[in-house]
Amino acid sequence: xxxxxxxxxxxxxxxxxxxxxxxxxxxxxxxxxxxxxxxxxxxxxxxxxxxxxxxxxxxxxxxxxxxxxxxxxxxxxxxxxxxxxxxxxxxxxxxxxxxxxxxxxxxxxxxxxxxxxxxxxxxxxxxxxxxxxxxxxxxxxxxxxxxxxxxxxxxxxxxxxxxxxxxxxxxxxxxxxxxxxxxxxxxxxxxxxxxxxxxxxxxxxxxxxxxxxxxxxxxxxxxxxxxxxxxxxxxxxxxxxxxxxxxxxxxxxxxxxxxxxxxxxxxxxxxxxxxxxxxxxxxxxx
Numbered sequence: 001x002x003x004x005x006x007x008x009x010x011x012x013x014x015x016x017x018x019x020x021x022x023x024x025x026x027x028x029x030x031x032x033x034x035x036x037x038x039x040x041x042x043x044x045x046x047x048x049x050x051x052x053x054x055x056x057x058x059x060x061x062x063x064x065x066x067x068x069x070x071x072x073x074x075x076x077x078x079x080x081x082x083x084x085x086x087x088x089x090x091x092x093x094x095x096x097x098x099x100x101x102x103x104x105x106x107x108x109x110x111x112x113x114x115x116x117x118x119x120x121x122x123x124x125x126x127x128x129x130x131x132x133x134x135x136x137x138x139x140x141x142x143x144x145x146x147x148x149x150x151x152x153x154x155x156x157x158x159x160x161x162x163x164x165x166x167x168x169x170x171x172x173x174x175x176x177x178x179x180x181x182x183x184x185x186x187x188x189x190x191x192x193x194x195x196x197x198x199x200x201x202x203x204x205x206x207x208x209x210x211x212x213x214x215x216x217x218x219x220x221x222x223x224x225x226x227x228x229x230x231x232x233x234x235x236x237x238x239x240x241x242x243x244x245x246x247x248x249x250x251x252x253x254x255x256x257x258x259x260x261x262x263x264x265x266x267x268x269x270x271x272x273x274x275x276x277x278x279x280x281x282x283x284x285x286x
Contacts (some may be wrong), residue, residue, distance in 0.1 A: 004095075005054040006038050006086065007031045007060025010152040012100060012216070015191035016057065018156075020163060023195045033060070038082040044089045046178065055198055056090050057259075058083055059097045063131075065104075066248040068125040080130035081195035086135030091141040096204060098194060103150035103182060103213075103255035105131040116209045124249035135208065146209045148189070150255050151223070154187035155283040160220070164227045165284070168235035178221040178239035182255040183213040186276035196268055206265055211257035214273035230278050231286035 007013050008030030018030050029051065037043050038060055061079055062068060068075040083099055090097040104127035106114045122128045139143050153159035167174055193212060197203040218226070221239045228235050242251065259270060 001023065001055065001198065002027045002029060002053045003195075004051065004056040006036060006056065006058045008032050008061045010061065010063075011152060011157045011159065011187040011189055012190050012194075014156040015057035015058075015154055015188045016059070016195065019188065019192055019195065022192070023199050026199060028194060031083045031112065033066060033166040038086050039077045041085045041089075044085050046089070048089045048093045048095075053093075053095055055096045055098065055203070056086065057194060058086055058097060059159050061100065062126070064253075065124065068129070072125045072129075075129045076123050076132070078133035078253040080136060083133040084140050087140035087144055091143070097137065097141050097144040098198075098203065099133070099137045099144060099146045100144050100190070100207075101134050101148040102127070102130045103148060103257060104252060105134065105148065106126060106255065107250070107252045111254050113256045114211070116211055116253075116261055126249060134177045138208065143207045145207055147194075147212045148257065149185050149190060149211075150182045151184045152187050152190070153174075153184060153277075153280065154244060155280050156187070158182075159279060160223065161227055161277070162284075164224050165231060165233060165286075168228055168231075168233040171235060173236040173238060174224065175238045175240045175244070176221045176224045177242050177245050178219045179241050180189045180251050180253055180255075181219050182252070183215070183217055184223050184256065184273045184277065185213040186271070186273075186280055188280070189214060189271050189276055193268060197266060202266055211259050212262055212263045212270070213257045213259065215259075215270050216273040217256050218273065226274055226277060226283070230274075231281050231284075233286075 062075040153161040
């Protein structure tokens with residue numbers, strides 16, 4: 001089976017390539033924006049006409065949450081319009097599409113794990129563009145799979161884990177918000193889950209929206225503490241409220257994802273966030 005990976009240089013895209021040897025029956029075709037601009041419908045159509053693939057995993061996303069407030073047009077082009085074009089092209093080709101979304105789309109006032117059927121009240125350009133992308137994907141390709149995830153990090157790219165390690169090496173202490181609650185998710189776990197579902201044939205049996213994150217719950221403060229404890233980096237972490245760390249785009253205060261639908265459908269074990277963090281830190285040399 002041949003799998004097209006768009007946004008191949010992002011965190012999940014690079015993780016898919018890093019673990020591909022675990023799935024020798026799957027052939028990956030990784031492309032970045034220089035090879036395929038998915039915001040260009042004509043480029044997508046031409047690529048799909050000239051390239052054979054069975055599944056497309058769309059890892060392309062605009063993820064600069066605060067910067068999106070100033071780059072609304074670009075954020076919508078990548079997060080909303082492009083996935084819709086890609087979904088339509090995949091449907092025409094008879095290929096399945098797997099698309100990744102975000103906990104930010106919910107941003108409701110529920111203080112319990114969020115379900116796929118919960119209200120979506122996104123705040124900010126990033127969140128709104130991601131929700132619109134979900135809707136356009138499913139409208140264009142009813143057989144598509146959309147995985148909403150949270151707090152993604154990896155040994156690749158820019159993310160909270162690598163930022164904490166860098167700052168922790170430079171400073172004696174850091175102030176980190178304690179009143180935003182969620183589940184850190186290792187991009188390698190997202191990648192492995194996705195390839196397992198394709199390999200087993202389960203991905204072809206389901207469509208629609210599924211929540212996926214690592215197991216467990218913590219605050220950003222807890223996450224930072226764990227990063228320093230497991231890495232051995234000596235840096236004191238001070239807990240602060242979100243009001244002391246204002247950002248251009250609003251952050252969800254509670255974005256723990258309910259994964260009951262995913263577990264009932266697929267039955268694949270989900271790793272605990274701290275165990276996955278340890279695995280990532282080992283790859284980073286800690």
